[in-house]
Amino acid sequence: MPALNETHDLKLRSWVSSANATDTDFTIQNLPFAEFRRKNSDEAFRGGVAIGDQVVDLAAAQGLFNGEAAIGAAACAEPTLNNFMSMGQPVWSALRLALSRALREGAAEQSSLESCLIPQAEVEFSLPCTIGDYTDFYTSVHHATRVGKLFRPDNPLLPNYKWVPIGYHGRSSSIDVSGQEFKRPCGQTKAPDAAEPSFGPCKRLDYELEVGIYIGKGNDLGTPIILDDSDEHVFGLCLFNDWSARDIQAWEYQPLGPFLAKNFASTVSPWIITTEALAPYRAEFSRDPADPQPMPYLSSEQNSAEGALDIKLEVLLQTEAMRIRKEAPVKVSQSNFIHSYWTVAQMVAHHTVNGCNMRPGDFLGSGTQSGPEHEEGGSLLELSRGGKESFALPNGEQRTFLEDGDAVVMRGWCEKEGVARIGFGEVVSTVLPANQ
Amino acid sequence: MPALNETHDLKLRSWVSSANATDTDFTIQNLPFAEFRRKNSDEAFRGGVAIGDQVVDLAAAQGLFNGEAAIGAAACAEPTLNNFMSMGQPVWSALRLALSRALREGAAEQSSLESCLIPQAEVEFSLPCTIGDYTDFYTSVHHATRVGKLFRPDNPLLPNYKWVPIGYHGRSSSIDVSGQEFKRPCGQTKAPDAAEPSFGPCKRLDYELEVGIYIGKGNDLGTPIILDDSDEHVFGLCLFNDWSARDIQAWEYQPLGPFLAKNFASTVSPWIITTEALAPYRAEFSRDPADPQPMPYLSSEQNSAEGALDIKLEVLLQTEAMRIRKEAPVKVSQSNFIHSYWTVAQMVAHHTVNGCNMRPGDFLGSGTQSGPEHEEGGSLLELSRGGKESFALPNGEQRTFLEDGDAVVMRGWCEKEGVARIGFGEVVSTVLPANQ
Structure with a gap:
């Protein structure tokens, strides 16, 4: 590093x-x-x-x-x-x-x-670069467990989770920079008690608090990037809001994964914090001895010693009513990238171990970075316990999922004793009404 | 059109x-x-x-x-x-x-x-163009049913299949043109009876016979392409081999879909057959009255009258032994794009109905184009009945999945009485040994 x-x-x-x-x-x-x-x-x-x-x-x-x-x-x-x-x-x-x-x-x-x-x-x-390919990971075990519980209360985490850095390909065309405004997506959804699906605007629109990772130097097809070389290939990090339509996702995602639930918009913060700037905030990466230890291609002394990153994250919400009254966004949750179950280096090594090539500017999302506590949920799906509980904002408005006019702000920064503070700035984006 | x-x-x-x-x-x-x-x-x-x-x-x-x-x-x-x-x-x-x-x-x-x-x-x-984003569909109901049966004998087709043109995002960086040679991918796999996964070269390497679709004119984020306008946006079609590592896929794909099982290589034929050249081979598109009829955004008189395309497809295999003895590739299956459960126009309309934008050069795969008969399977997974039955090649060699040195050739063409024949040429690519 x-x-x-x-x-x-x-x-x-x-x-x-x-x-x-x-x-x-x-x-x-x-x-x-x-x-x-x-x-x-x-x-x-x-x-x-x-x-x-x-x-x-x-x-x-x-x-x-x-x-x-x-x-x-x-x-x-x-x-x-x-x-x-x-x-x-x-x-x-x-x-x-x-x-x-x-x-x-x-x-x-x-x-x-x-x-x-x-x-x-x-x-x-x-956008700071042309993003050739965008891959989204799923590296918060807390997010995966909490979301898994909504669907499979007895078996929230699938058997592969602790072995495989789960990821899937996303859409790069609809990634834009902070300030993005996008229409609420329409699509097919199916209520659990309905006989047939119906079509209309998404009713469970959500954000996802993620860290974005920009590839710098690429690799050739057939030549994996080994774990300890990944720092040579990672240019830097940003904040990333990977908007999600939960009701569209629930109906479409079997068996090949999320598609229209995700590709209507994704928003990055403008500034890329370089790998070098983040060096003082490296942290030890360890696994609970009761968990499977990473396979050899995902394991090294360097990764254990300093693979994690201590990045504080928070999500704020500003409704249209708040914006009209010039009220500042209010915090709805906070988390830290240190909770990630897999390190950036492990994501890169896993992504290329089959020979897959990466190009300069390719982009990885960390997946929703939820912490262990309920209040650290990185999505409304978690904060609303699957849409079952609304929560009150300080101005008296209620939310389970996002309403038209809502702006979501994400911030990130690193600070600790004896080291200079560095921050990510913010990513903000706003939900517009659906096409009618 | x-x-x-x-x-x-x-x-x-x-x-x-x-x-x-x-x-x-x-x-x-x-x-x-x-x-x-x-x-x-x-x-x-x-x-x-x-x-x-x-x-x-x-x-x-x-x-x-x-x-x-x-x-x-x-x-x-x-x-x-x-x-x-x-x-x-x-x-x-x-x-x-x-x-x-x-x-x-x-x-x-x-x-x-x-x-x-x-x-x-x-x-x-x-490659004929820079491919910004690549999306793979799953439009052969015969493929989906046959593959589904291997995993869920009593319930092969998921409830969404006949409503939603199922698709997912693929990797564009590893798409190359006919002539591509790639190393057998390595990755995590888990045998059904094993307690833990292991790491090594893929043992169930497969091809997928697909039709590729190039977007010409794009659309703006938030502005869907309506069904009957899709011809204005589709530049043309090619042949597409979407290589698949079945054992890697089986272990990694839950819950977010295929990832490393797919992104190590994909191969297109060099020539793009234009939408206009294909006009004489348009065919009626209809649904079994017992099946759900397409939702309004996926339904039009034009799509019913001429949404389908009559494109003959075949797959040939040339093993290394055959190549050394200068024996021609032998046919292993044939099919037709007319079996597709969704038309090209429906794929485009569905992909953009949530506002997702497409850019010139973006690429769609049709998904494996298997026909209704066993012999029309567009993958070895089907021809070998999930790897359970090997089949003999004319030279006496046996195959269930692909061996190192195997070259797969796909061909496509259109012909019918009173209309000029047009062909797609071929796409050929070769499996090299894995990294050791």
Whole structure:
């Protein structure tokens, strides 16, 4: 994995003063990547790096760097990050180091770099890269158990769960960046007591709190990525809301899995937090001795020592009524990626062990990241106990599933004693009424 | 649908004499598209159209056309057909008509077009377009019933099958063109009597005989393609072998569907047979009155009158021993796309009814096209009755599932009295030994 180095130093301070705030997501130790342009402009999208409340425009700044950092910055000037992502850890690290040095208090580059800053409040984002293939995993054993109980009270977890990092292919065409608005999907559903299915707008629309994983360097068909090499292939992480139509899913998903219940919309946060930035938040990965231990291709000392990631996650809801009254979104649950039953490295190793090839920009969803407690459910399906219990919002509104006009906000961040805070920003998206 | 017009006329003859042979796939009434270059060259791939045993090089020929045909031909000069596919039926038809007229006996264009011909024997192919998303359907009720029986003898067909065109997302990165060679996949499997799963090369490697469907013009997120508009969005069809690892699938597929059992390789035939070329082979689509009738969004007079397609299909096998002795591939089964329980239009309408967007070049697999008889099984899983019965090849070899070195060949064609024959060519691909 990328070693801890000077870019992680807690003592670093930036001449961009907003980056030194104790509650900012975008400290100088973070330096995440996105594709952006000025809001409501017809400028080309280009790569940028967040620092405090600003964006470093890498198309404008590329001339300030040398060597591999310059090669990386030039690739970031393109309208997608795919080329940069394909270049691998040495180039990613070189650009990160150069940015860290140029943004520190006292840096000689300050005066030239100042003209390359644009306030985040003045930009809009696109998807950071072309996503070739999107795979969704199912790595929260708490989510799998709680959802499984709704269908199979006596046998919630299927026999393969603790052996196989369960995953399935998703749809990339309908993935968009934070700010996405989408119509409530229509489809076939069948009530348990109905003789026949019926057609209409989804009645059990849900969000899923996930971590998204971007592949950087790909692999050739027939050549698996081995577990301890996966860091070389994972560019970074984001937040991911994998919208789900539970009633459509219940009727369609046998025997080949979810389809129209999922592919109407999925939303990513704009910033990619790099694997290197996350290095201080690596955590031990272990298995209950009573559980099956991972097979050899999913097991290594490195993965056990630091395979997990301590990323705090939360979900907030802002109804239309709240938005009209300018009330802030309210928190409905919180969780942590550390609960994941499989590590990012295990997802990558498993996905390619059969020879499947990955390409730069390919995307993995972690699956809904629910924690062990009911209040840590990463979906309304869990919080409403399968739609059986509504819950009250502070303004008195009730929810079991999502209503039209609801906006869902997800946030993520890492913090611990003695280490700089880094944050993911947020992903927000809004449900529009169905086609009629 | 594209009307029958002068390009379908049985009496047309081409000055490319091989196109007038009674057994050629590539008559002047066919005119399918591919991306090609000279074999073992570093030329750029460009679009071509098959005529007899030749390819019309559209990059070389583009100057011969006018109006919309010229716009189409210029787009075909690119290294993928995505732009051409996005242009829609009027441009596709204009280029088809211009090619038909230029290739007819007596055409004034003959002398200039002759220099744009390259023998098919001298070219190699790439994927015809960038495939953004790939979806696999499950439209053969005979396949679904026969496979279902292996797992659930008393209840082979799930309750949703006759209501929902069942589909799931596949992996686009591992789709390649005819000629693909791939290593036998490794993965987790679990024998029914084993206490725990084990890891190793797949023991039940299978092919799936499918028809592939390329989307031409896309749709916006939130705007479904209605049933009778689907012809405007379907560029054309090909043959498709969706390789499957049955033992990996059996262990991994619950509850989210097939994953590593499918994404190690999938192979398409090089030529795309256009929706317009297939017009004479449209056929009535009807449902057994005892079956549920399609819901309104899946039902129209046009779909009933001509939604089905009469495409003959066959699978051949050539073992390594046969290849060494220069023995031709032997037929193992045959079927017809007319058995499909859902039409192409229904697949497209269903896929987008929830607002899911499709992009030019997106790809649908029909699912294994098995016919009603045992001998019409489109997979070895069916022909071997779940691996329980091996069958003998003419040279004395036995097969239940595929062995290393086996090459699978699929062919497809349309023919009937009073209409010109059109063929799909073939898709061939070979199993290599697993990584050790």
